[in-house]
Every structure is written in C-alpha cells, then in structure tokens.
Amino acid sequence: MGNPEFQIFNTMTKQKEVFKPKIPGKVSMYVCGVTAYDFSHIGHARVYVAFDVLYRYLQHLGYEVNYVRNFTDVDDKIIRRANELGEDPLSLSSRFSKEFLDDMAALQCLPPTHEPRVSDHMTQIKDMIAQIIHNGCAYVIDGDVYFSVDNFPDYGRLSGRKLEDNRAGGRVAVDSRKKNPADFALWKSAKPGEPSWESPWGPGRPGWHIECSAMSTHYLSPAFDIHGGGMDLIFPHHENEIAQSCAACQESNVSYWMHNGFVTENNEKMSKSLGNFFTIREISKLYHPLALRIFLMGTHYRSPVNHSSEMLEIASERVFYIYQTLHDCEVVLSPFREGNLKDRVTPDTQKCINKFRTDFQTSMADDLHTSEVLTSLLEPLKTINTVLNSLKKQKQQLQQQLLIQSLVALEKEVKFILNILGLLASSSYSELLQQLKDKALGRAGLTEDQVLQQIEERTLARNEKDWGKSDQIRKALSLKGIGLMDVPEGTIWRPCLPNQQ
Numbered sequence: 001m002g003n004p005e006f007q008i009f010n011t012m013t014k015q016k017e018v019f020k021p022k023i024p025g026k027v028s029m030y031v032c033g034v035t036a037y038d039f040s041h042i043g044h045a046r047v048y049v050a051f052d053v054l055y056r057y058l059q060h061l062g063y064e065v066n067y068v069r070n071f072t073d074v075d076d077k078i079i080r081r082a083n084e085l086g087e088d089p090l091s092l093s094s095r096f097s098k099e100f101l102d103d104m105a106a107l108q109c110l111p112p113t114h115e116p117r118v119s120d121h122m123t124q125i126k127d128m129i130a131q132i133i134h135n136g137c138a139y140v141i142d143g144d145v146y147f148s149v150d151n152f153p154d155y156g157r158l159s160g161r162k163l164e165d166n167r168a169g170g171r172v173a174v175d176s177r178k179k180n181p182a183d184f185a186l187w188k189s190a191k192p193g194e195p196s197w198e199s200p201w202g203p204g205r206p207g208w209h210i211e212c213s214a215m216s217t218h219y220l221s222p223a224f225d226i227h228g229g230g231m232d233l234i235f236p237h238h239e240n241e242i243a244q245s246c247a248a249c250q251e252s253n254v255s256y257w258m259h260n261g262f263v264t265e266n267n268e269k270m271s272k273s274l275g276n277f278f279t280i281r282e283i284s285k286l287y288h289p290l291a292l293r294i295f296l297m298g299t300h301y302r303s304p305v306n307h308s309s310e311m312l313e314i315a316s317e318r319v320f321y322i323y324q325t326l327h328d329c330e331v332v333l334s335p336f337r338e339g340n341l342k343d344r345v346t347p348d349t350q351k352c353i354n355k356f357r358t359d360f361q362t363s364m365a366d367d368l369h370t371s372e373v374l375t376s377l378l379e380p381l382k383t384i385n386t387v388l389n390s391l392k393k394q395k396q397q398l399q400q401q402l403l404i405q406s407l408v409a410l411e412k413e414v415k416f417i418l419n420i421l422g423l424l425a426s427s428s429y430s431e432l433l434q435q436l437k438d439k440a441l442g443r444a445g446l447t448e449d450q451v452l453q454q455i456e457e458r459t460l461a462r463n464e465k466d467w468g469k470s471d472q473i474r475k476a477l478s479l480k481g482i483g484l485m486d487v488p489e490g491t492i493w494r495p496c497l498p499n500q501q
C-alpha cells in the first residue's frame, strides 16, 4: 500500500502540488540551519517548528525520512563576534550550536537525521568547487573563487529575478575583479585573524552558499525531494545553491522548494536594529515553550505571523485548556486503566472522533494547515468535558461504562493527534499544568503563596459579605492573568487572559 496523498506548495512552480517522492516510501529533506554566533530568535523557532511538523507528518504517513539540517560554523558574523569576545570562532559557534539544540528540545522539535557542520565538510566543499571550475562555471582571482552567473543560463529560476535586476542594485560594494557584479564567492582567500583551510586556490574558507550544496549532495545525493528554509533565503541563498549544485552535477534536482513566512513584531518587521527582536530564550522565560510552539502553529506556515504578548497569552491559554481537559479526563479514568474496557462508545463520541480524524487529514493534506487542525481540536476537547459532566450525573452502571469507554477513546485520539503535531507534553499533565501556572505567576510578578493569601483574604471578605472587597481582589488578580474560580471545595486559581473581567 502506498503512502496517503498530500499537497505542498512549491516555491519553484508557485503552486500546490501532490507530493511524490523520488523513491517510493522514502523522503530526503534538507533545511538550512542556523549560523551559530548568538542565541536563536523567534524567526528561527518558526522555521524549525514548521519543518518539524512536516518531518513528523511525513513519518505519520509512513515515510522513512532522511532529514538534514546544517550548522553554519564558518562565517563572517561568527568571526566578527568571536574577535569581539576574544574567543576562537569554532568554539563560539560550537557553544551556540549547543544552545540552539537546547532551544529545539524545549520546542519539542525532533532531532534531524543528520546535523552536519561546515568545518567538518571542507573536503566535500572543495571537491564541489573544483567540479564547478572544471565545468566552466567558476573562475579564480587572487585566491578567491567566484561563481560565474553568465555561464549558468538558468540563474534566477527560483526567485524570478533577472540578472539585470541584480546589476542595478547597488546594495553591495562592487568588486571590480568580478566578471559580473552578480557573481558570488565560492571560496574566500584567507585574511589575517580568520580561520582558514588549505585548498588548491590557496588558504581560505568557503563562501556561505556552497556549504548547503555540498552537504545536501553528500547526505542526500544530488537529487532529493524537499529543500526548505525561511522565505528570506529564496534569494540569494537558494538561488545560488541551485546554480552551484546544477553547475557541479547535471543530475542535481530538488523536487519541492518550501519556504515559511516571516515573523513580525507588533506588526513591524523584526530586526536587531529596531530593537524588537526576541530570542527563544527570552520568550521561554515568560511563556512555556509549548505555548510558543502552538502560537507558531496557529498560523499557516507560509503566512506572516505577528508576535505579540497578547498572542502568546492566547496560546498559553490554549495549551492550558488542552491539558486541563486531559488532566480532568485522566483523574476520572485512573481507577479504570487496568480494567477490561470494551470498544463501545456513545454515538456522539464516535461521530466526534471520526470528524476530528477526517478534518485532521484534510487540513494537513492541504499544505499542512496546522491552524485548522488546532481549531478542530476544540471539538473533541469540548466533547470530553461534556462526557465528564454527563458522567457526574449518570447513576446507571452500564451507561457509566459507556461514558468511561468514550472518554478513553477521546483521550487516545487527542493524544494521537497531539503527538503528530509535536504538542504532546513530555511531562505528566499535572506537571505541565504546574509549569504553565509557574509561568503565569512569573508574568504576574507574584508567588503562589501571595496568590493563596489573596484568596484567603477574599474568602474572609466574602464571609463578611464585603462583596466590594471580594470583587476588587478578584479583578486585581485577573488583570495580572490570575483567574479565580469558586468551586464546591473553595476557591482555586488558574492562569487567565490578563484584563479579562
């Protein structure tokens, strides 16, 4: 049996296409990684969460996936930062590569099959440059090697840019030694204070683009299925990759080019110079990483996503609701876990599960519409809460059993889908809820003891029928994102959207 069909948007053809791997049952995928010289920001989180969803979804469809994501550990930015800090460039990038992997683990991104570093692949890079020179598409000047765009007629195919457009753009200082201003470096001759490697053209280091051509070819072969990255990489990075790979090897071919959209900050472009730039680490101090993940998945991967504290509050609320519901379900189900449960469920439950599964398949098969899946997730969660309520009122044993079985089936289905989306918590439900509460306390600037003290004061006020004071306490906490709930056992608290009255 083949793998189920789905469509992805191909930047090369600018349309959605049915995915067909080059080898049935197997997928080869390369995603451009980070230049490791600093902590990764929310834009990085978006790229790697988007492709992690794809990776998990492909595995769910039964594909064996070879997923390669590189580390750029030789680059101008790394060298500059290392010189500022008086640190060895390779040790600096190794340090930030580790930090990146910690961020990825926190965001529940699965480790790719291979995570190659540029500094470990100089042989492959030099071999490819030599091949491009041999094939007449590159030239050497004073120890530098340039790709000659004029000798590659297909240049501009991915981005739709014409060479004339590049000629007009005076963004980069023109190197008069280049045959065409659009020519780009494959090898840069060694400068003082920079790491360098021996090569047939003299000591130096690779240009940025060549590493991805060389490492994708090495780990996946010249022809592979999916190449991904952020939209900002379409030009020049991916355009240059295509030129290099095809100039080196005629068989070079990528079936699908996939690019995710930008992250904006309060609807402005995010950039270091504007100071509206948040690292994953900074955001994770205030919000649970799963909230960040679900926030990113709440928008289709190709659309721009606007980062704001309001959106992260909503995302946190979403995660809390999912896990509070699963936790409530678990509490009720725990005495029955060992029992011999039958598969029979209520007709409403069956209908809900079937619809959820169908909606999931339809949404994901349509270019990974995760935002739709997250919306359709609300229905089974609502059904769990409805069944939990019915169970409280139900006295008849057989009916009770049917409801218990329904809960088991609903919980199983929700967990199954959460797992495919990478949203299934690695800790227990109660641990995760506590983590979310701790983050909410942090944002409110309160300790749990302070909240409990406020609850006590409110209870006293209520006992004295001082409704004004009781209401004031509740509102003041609610403004800070701490919601009070009066239940038969007393008053409890949970995170809420701040300002919610």
Ligand SMILES: [Zn+2]
Binding pocket: 031, 032, 033, 212, 237
């Ligand atoms: Zn790349």
